[in-house]
Amino acid sequence: MTKRRLLASLGAALGWMPFAASVPSAAQPQAKAPKSLRLYVFDCGSIKGLDPAIFHFKKEDLAGVDFIVPCYLIAHPKGTLLWDVGVIPDSAFQPDGAPVTQGISTVTRTLKSQLAAIGYTPADITYLAHSHYHSDHTANSNDFAGATWLVQQAERDAMFAEKPAGIIQQASFSALRNSKTVLLHGEDFDVFGDGSVIIKSAPGHTPGHQVLFLKLKKTGPLLVAGDLYHYPEERFTDKTPTFEFNHDQSLASRAAMEAFLKKSGAQLWIEHDRATFLKLKKAPAYYE
Ligand SMILES: [Zn+2]
Numbered sequence: 001m002t003k004r005r006l007l008a009s010l011g012a013a014l015g016w017m018p019f020a021a022s023v024p025s026a027a028q029p030q031a032k033a034p035k036s037l038r039l040y041v042f043d044c045g046s047i048k049g050l051d052p053a054i055f056h057f058k059k060e061d062l063a064g065v066d067f068i069v070p071c072y073l074i075a076h077p078k079g080t081l082l083w084d085v086g087v088i089p090d091s092a093f094q095p096d097g098a099p100v101t102q103g104i105s106t107v108t109r110t111l112k113s114q115l116a117a118i119g120y121t122p123a124d125i126t127y128l129a130h131s132h133y134h135s136d137h138t139a140n141s142n143d144f145a146g147a148t149w150l151v152q153q154a155e156r157d158a159m160f161a162e163k164p165a166g167i168i169q170q171a172s173f174s175a176l177r178n179s180k181t182v183l184l185h186g187e188d189f190d191v192f193g194d195g196s197v198i199i200k201s202a203p204g205h206t207p208g209h210q211v212l213f214l215k216l217k218k219t220g221p222l223l224v225a226g227d228l229y230h231y232p233e234e235r236f237t238d239k240t241p242t243f244e245f246n247h248d249q250s251l252a253s254r255a256a257m258e259a260f261l262k263k264s265g266a267q268l269w270i271e272h273d274r275a276t277f278l279k280l281k282k283a284p285a286y287y288e
Contacts, residue, residue: 031119034075036217037196040283042114044071044086045107047136047272055230056239062231067272069136071111072224073118073283074214076192079126082147083212083224084271085140086111089172111140118284122146127191128179129199131226131271132206133159135169145175150191150199153183155208165206166243184210202228202257204240204250211257213266219287221266228257229270 047067052059074081090110092100099108122143129150130137191197198213205227212224240250
């Protein structure tokens, strides 16, 4: 519970409403449901020193090898969806808030502080979804175990397998085992029922990899592509990473999504692509 809510509910319980109304504006803002769809982009870190060979590229073939790790909040009049939750958990930060490096990953800000800055706490998150289970997308999952988890059956099975595949941190999402869960089986999932936020299955990178389609009023249609691609240079090639779960399935998913992009006119955001990320508005600014 936020301080303001605690104060408000205390005030209400004590029949002391003026107190709740007079909480100073310096208190954490508390977001109201927006009138129309919004998309916030958060900085959830970066990954440096990747070997381009694992993507079947030479360094000189890529504009940039380093990854960005974004997280996204979709705020809809009927609720919220948090999409991908980072590479290093907020709990790794020391009280001084200094940047944290683990291996080749670095984070400079916690996800929860970025949510708080726009008025959201983990309790305000209605739905949690990951593009896929790789550990650079799941770090803060346990903080959102109170949300309803939207996951492909094949992905969930792989996540909780006794001998999981690589690039997985089961501890980062162990609490989701008991979360309220909507299991998807490859069908489009219309999160809020009005066609504005749709999860689309795009397997191959992992067994239940998925992407997010948004219909934003001003920005227009947008596909947040997870790891369908890691670099723009991967588009229209048959290159997938060495650690791909199923290369052929990935190429089929890419073909389906390229056709969907054409049909829908949506723009494509490759999550890890630095050039894409640098151009984006970051929270507290938002797309609508
Ligand atoms: Zn991945």
